[in-house]
Amino acid sequence: MITDASPAAQPELEPLSETSEEQLLEIAMGPQHPSTHGVFRMNVVLDGEHVVRLKPVFGYLHRNHEKIAESETYLGSMPYTDRLDYMCPITNNWAYALAVEKLAGIQVPERAEYLRVIVGELTRLQNHACLIGFLMQDMGSSGTPLMYAFREREKILDLFESLTGARMMCNYMRFGGCRVDMPAGWLEQAQNVVREFPRFLDEYENLLVSNEILMERTQGVGVLSKELAINAGMSGPMARASGVNYDIRKVDKYSIYERFAFRVPLGAHGDVYDRYMIRFLEMRESLKILNEAMRDIPAGPIVDPKMRIRGFRPKPGEAYGRIESPKGELGFYLISNGSLNPYRYRVRPPSLINLTVLEDLCIGQNVADVVAILGSVDIVLGEVDR
Amino acid sequence: MNLETIKSELEAAVPGCRLELVANPSPSGQHSLRIDAAHAVAVAVCLRDAPGLRFDLCSNVTGIDWPGKQTTEKVKLRKLVDGTQQEVEELRTTTTPGSLEVVYHLFSIEKKHGPIVLRMSTQDRDANAHLPSLTPVWRSAELQEREIFDLFGVVFDGHPDLRRLLMWDEFVDHPMRRDYVGPDDYEYEPTAHDEVLRRANQHLSEAAAKLPSEAVGNQQSETDGNRLSEGGGR
Amino acid sequence: MVGEGILKGLVETARNFFGSYVGKDRLTTVQYPEERLPQIEAARSFPFLVYDGPDWDKGMRCVACQICEKECPPKCILIKKSADKKPDAVGKPQFYPAVFNIDISVCMSCQICVEVCPFDAIKMDVDYDLSTDDRFGDLLLDKERLAKSNEYYNAIHPTEAAAVDAHFAEERAKAEAKAKAATEAKAAAEAKVAPAAQEQPVGGETQ
């Protein structure tokens, strides 16, 4: 039973044809490579065009975020979390804030929860849109879907800018709430963006979903079985594409997600096409959440009035808080020893853990599939290497 | 799920395992279960496969460094001093050996419960920093255990591919340990605070003392002595 | 039918091709140096120090409490406290920063210094054309380059600045009332002694 999923029991990697070891070609994809989404490297051993072995190499963007955070105050780490997964800074803020709130037992006011859901789901929209764009870019469609995604992302980033003051490094959440309330007219602007968004999704669908080349390139490529997905700790769209019904928004019911009616799409094949379609469908569900949240948002304070900005010392103890970030399960594990800075601060990076199965997905596929599979995992190197 | 019931269930399933409840005083209420290294894999398999538990998702694996403490206390002793018994105060230092702890956060996808927190500790922080790897049970621990090996120096026995993950292979120390001292020869970047500058200069002068004069001359010109003094003038 | 999806895609790109000539919602690019986006009130680039009144050195609100220096996550602020004191915005004698440096090549615009400042002395600028050819000299801002007037602050963050000004006015009124009460009490106690002259607060609003 143990050996079932262990990597030691992976089938001994045999060359596909009668190729001796000398005829294999080892190439380093990355760290300078257009499709590794940053400074990531895969040492790929090829037999012709087929992948025989693949070893990911990490650490080119390692800056020891955790060590830095252990010498910062609790609040001081908040802007650094923006830089983990720089595509969706707000959900990083949220996960960290959630962990600290669990650690110190802080309540979040109603309005702040709604604000968090709104910005969090907007983040999901722009992340998924861009991911699909990047995936198509990796498959060589010369940037068109990516530019459409960036066009829509632009509108969402404008919203973030007018709310938080920065487009990417938002630093928006605070322990027990949010930093600022929305300015006048922001909600209408956001509603406008949300109303316009389905048009973009329809366009995207026309452009891509039924495209024969895309289907040929992605269907049956990089198949991840449900068992392996669970055992290897896959999370987010990566797991759901393999049919694992696990959405932390539904399971943990953190924040106020139980108030919204949204569905969790599940894939049946676990290939690249499923991963990409799951994100598509999730965007549509996010729009539902956004519409409801924007309709229902109550008035009130946006931060726990008992919270002070300086001198925050949680009582000794530990907490693990996690959210469903667009990439998967983003968790923060904090240990407090009662001082101003955390004793231990740990980020559970979904991008890194979703890469666990990269070799399993890529073996036997083509070089061209490797970039598509890597793209479908959805990594951001800021988070992988921390 | 109650941790007590899980504990008793595990004790029944894995004979001989020593489990210990570790209370968590924080409002999060995430108490944990300390397991002994010898039975760790068996306990993990039971947690994963027992029908009532089914903790099939090992979400988070991380290390914690608890360095050894030297505590000095004054102890009053009765001693023979100059032939008479007197009460003498003496300083006594006790050294508690440090340990490295590994924490696993488990969830169940099937039953949708969790988290349950498993902890394991090494005997010390140096030679005996060995723990059994749980990667054969949960594949998700693979990269995370590698990371702990890299940053904390816990050797996981039974890990299929135990290499450094984030630091380069030639690196010797473990940067997440609390007694880790950062290098002082990194590229100098002037900041408002002079600590970095002080250390960079110190490094240069130490290098100058160590090396023959010619080599130092080259090195200093390479590291741009002008810039250093400029920054120092602030 | 084979090729249907491809044709659909071609139609879609063609629509975008022509759409980009028609609608601004498809062509969102802003031609930067010629046209600029409207200034957003919440925007933040790098911190500056607010001063009241015409003289930046005298009117600086900062009292060199060094809280921001301690709280700054990347530690880009350097403050050296003065030896003497001078009156602050409310009129209380306070220390002032003899040196106040911010290294904006290190600063990450997180705004934590602004949030922790109890004196509303440090605020976020919105200026983003900051490129320079001297990486080390020009990006280390000293007190003089950091100082911006309260009018400027009011111009870039009107809502926030109005609240701050109102708060200051209230504080000042309180201080004045207190001083008045004190002087009256003094006058009542020692009718012969002339009341001591109160120093006028230095404030942009009073002028």
Add this chain to the structure above:
Amino acid sequence: MTQALDQIFVLTKQWLLGFVPASAQPICSAILSVVPVLIGFPLLFAITTWLERKGLGRLQNRYGPNRTGPYGLFQPIADAIKSLTKEDIVPLTADHTVHFLAPVLLAAASFLGYAVLPIGRNMVLVNMNAGVLYFFAVGSVVELAVFMAGWSSRSKYSLLGAMRAIAQMISYEVPLVLASIVAIMQAGSLSTVAIVDKQAGYTGIWPHWFVFTPWGVVGFALFMIAATAESNRSPFDLPEGESEIIAGYYIEYSGFKFALFFLGEYLGMFATSGMAITLFLGGWSAPFSFLTWIPSYVWFFAKLLALIAGFIWIRGTLPRLRMDQLMSLAWEFILPMALLNMLDAGIWHFMPAGVLRWLVCTAIVAVPCVLLGQGLKRNKKFQVRTYQFAK
């Protein structure tokens, strides 16, 4: 007047030749014919790069280059200056001679094909009997140049790219030639001039282009697909697949040699497009009889630009195929269709003109096309999927 305008280049050449002694006339005539081609098509290359960048930009809802000159028109000049002033880096372990020769050979070979392209009425460099054959023969030199580049660079990526290029170009050469055979069959000649002349007439206002027949339109489509693959354009740009093997065979080239590769690629594209125009789109002839007053070379270049616009459009829309899919497309779809198309052209030739001929010939190509496509689709088991939601 229109006659003069149409023949202005020919007349100018005749006039200039009058100044040279008769013994030197053949060589001078050749030079006077070749030099405009050598200048004109690189100029078209410059214009095309600008068009492509602008067009792709608009497809992607961007402006495209707009900083150099009005509408970014001087962008090609800026690009040229940039590539000329860049450092020319040759890898230490590369085979220097071959590394140097590859781009030169590529550019030179790309020019050779223009010798037989009728650019306008009486405007062909060499009216060769076996013009089409010559065209495909010199076209295959490009493969050699590409492989030289990939092999001599001593880079794994360039080697991969070169292997891909060879496999792809050789595979697509077959359907390219087979697709063009229908036009040759109909014209009864390998001479490009004869093929164009055959298409020059009009019925009413409609021209006798081969593309307006069932076998012609299929042949044209197959030819264009194969031509896209031959010139390494998206979605068949696997040899250079920038997201997979970075730049493929020319990864180790920089500066002007890199630019030469681009020049070669575009010249190849122009040449094959020109051949498609010659074979199926009536060459330099006007699309309607009432438009014949417009000079012939204008029509040729207008058609060329239209095809290039199509290339750009496709490039901006489609993702890239994978190597095995590319191969199976060539051997399992395009090749059988091309063979069938030859049969179709033969039947067309022997059947009496009329509606029946149209119906039969259309059915002969359309039905297998649909069936083959469906079969391929079913074989590969891909489909638009529907998704379920968790309870």
